Amino acid sequence: MLHVVTGAAGFIGSRLIAALNQAGASGILAVDDLENGAKAQNLAGVDIEDYLDKREFLTQLETGRLDGAIEAILHQGACSDTMETDGRYMMENNYAYSKALFDWCQDEQVPLIYASSAAVYGPGKEFGETRENEDPLNVYAYSKFLFDQYVRKRMDEDGPQVAGLRYFNVYGPNEAHKRATGMHSIALRAFDQLKSEGRVKLFVGSDGYGDGEQQRDFVHVDDAVSVNLWLLENRGTSGIYNCGTGRAQTFNEVAAAVINTVNGTEFALDELIEKNFIEYIPFPPQLVGKYQSYTQADLVRLREAGYEGSFRPVAEGVADYVRGLLKA
Numbered sequence: 001m002l003h004v005v006t007g008a009a010g011f012i013g014s015r016l017i018a019a020l021n022q023a024g025a026s027g028i029l030a031v032d033d034l035e036n037g038a039k040a041q042n043l044a045g046v047d048i049e050d051y052l053d054k055r056e057f058l059t060q061l062e063t064g065r066l067d068g069a070i071e072a073i074l075h076q077g078a079c080s081d082t083m084e085t086d087g088r089y090m091m092e093n094n095y096a097y098s099k100a101l102f103d104w105c106q107d108e109q110v111p112l113i114y115a116s117s118a119a120v121y122g123p124g125k126e127f128g129e130t131r132e133n134e135d136p137l138n139v140y141a142y143s144k145f146l147f148d149q150y151v152r153k154r155m156d157e158d159g160p161q162v163a164g165l166r167y168f169n170v171y172g173p174n175e176a177h178k179r180a181t182g183m184h185s186i187a188l189r190a191f192d193q194l195k196s197e198g199r200v201k202l203f204v205g206s207d208g209y210g211d212g213e214q215q216r217d218f219v220h221v222d223d224a225v226s227v228n229l230w231l232l233e234n235r236g237t238s239g240i241y242n243c244g245t246g247r248a249q250t251f252n253e254v255a256a257a258v259i260n261t262v263n264g265t266e267f268a269l270d271e272l273i274e275k276n277f278i279e280y281i282p283f284p285p286q287l288v289g290k291y292q293s294y295t296q297a298d299l300v301r302l303r304e305a306g307y308e309g310s311f312r313p314v315a316e317g318v319a320d321y322v323r324g325l326l327k328a
Contacts, residue, residue, distance in 0.1 A: 002049060002070050003232075006031040006057070006101075007077030011175040012115065012167070012221055014042035016074060019225045021047050029070075031057045032077060038177040058097065061104045068108075072161075074228060075101055075114035080140065081181050082119065083286075087139045094143035099150055102162065106154070111161035113231050116240060118168040118217070118295055120145040127298045129166065129240045137290045148240055161238050163231045165224070168244030168297050172221030172321050186251055187218070187318050190258040191325055194277075200255040204280045207293035211280040212252040214293040217244035220317035226309050227302070237305050244297025245311035252278070257318035262326065 003020060007013035008030030017028055028048045033055075034040055043051075052060070054077060060066050079093045098114060105112040121127055122135035131149075136142040148164055155162050171185035178184040179192075190200040202212035209215070227243050252269050259277050260266055272278050312320070 002027050002029045002066075004029045004031060004057075004070055004073045006054065006073070006075045007115070008032045008048070008051070009034060009039035009042050010076060011042075011172075011178060012170060012224060013074075013076040014039075014046065014174045015172070015221050016076065016225050016228055017043070017046045017048065019222070019229055023229065027071075029057075036177060036180065038180070042174045042177070054097070058100055061100070070108070070110050072111040072113065072232060073101060073105060074232070075112060078115060078144075080117075080178075081183055082138055082140045083182070084140060090139045090143050091146075094140070095147050095150075098147045102147075102151060102154070105162070106156065106159055109160045111163075111232070111235055113161070113163045113165070113228055114147075116148055116164040116166040117141065117144040118166050118242070118244065118297065119292070120148065120166065121292070121295065123292065125294060127242060127296055129242060129298070129301055137292075151240070155238060157238075161231070161235045163238055164240040165227060165231075165243040166240065166297075167224055168217035168219050168242070168295055170219055170221050170224055171318065173324055174221070185218075186216075186254050187258060187321055188325075190255050191262070191322055194259060194262055199277050199279050200259060201279050201281050202251050202255060203283045206283045206291065209293055212255065212278065213250050215248035215250050215296070216292070217246070217248055217295045217297045218254060218314050218317070219244045219297075220312050220321065223309070223311045223317070227307060230307055230309065234306065239301065239305070241302040241305065241307075242297040242299060243302070244295070244299070245313065246297050246299040247311075247313065248294060248296035249314045253314045254318055257315050258322055261319045261322040 005013050009032040026047045030048045030051045119141035120134045122137045126133045136145045171187040175184050193200050205211045
């Protein structure tokens, strides 16, 4: 029986396959779109049973060729470019494709664990997994929001497991290919800027926050992967769950962790600013009204479901990540 990972060559998908390998699983069907061939490097160090293009995978599902062969689908594949304006492409790639997987899993009684996004919450300050807190600001967020609604309406309590994870700001190894679209994490962006320009650039204050003081819930990719594996082991757990640390931290904190790790220092923020390690740049006009200045995962539902794993704070998780980047 196969574990299917979509988005397999991507950021979270490839780390998920590595974790499955570490847990002893090698019967993995990797599904992706390798039009961006740079992603293939993420699969070089893992063991899989086979690879299928995402379109071919859907065809094989629809024709019944994979009936009885799949243990579970971990659906990580999506267009995650929040600046993408082609709504038709976004909805076909994120919404219609996900619906097809959900419908097949329901018919075949196969567990589905899928990637949602904290982007569904938009500008709000409440992050419980309820409809009243959801207000997507762009078509990417809307595609994730709409599939969550599809799942809510059609999930059968007596059917197979269906679990959606609303990822907050994920960072960590295997995201280098995202540089091409500018969708890489602030941690990697800060690392690149520091190495090339000697300083990190952050936005000036916005939405009532000071310079670099906008806050997000930054979660290490391997901590997010651990939640996926826990769901895989707990087949009776269905629903939509936040996947973040439960703590909002500032962009300044991320920058400080990167700078101090690279330089082997322990400077406080005011010292880093004084030494010109941080530069504050104008807020982009195209992001006005479309930017989440604050996010913090509400983990009540996930904890009530039984997940007891920990999530690393920025100072620890970003430092671990940067040490790995320095060795690469």
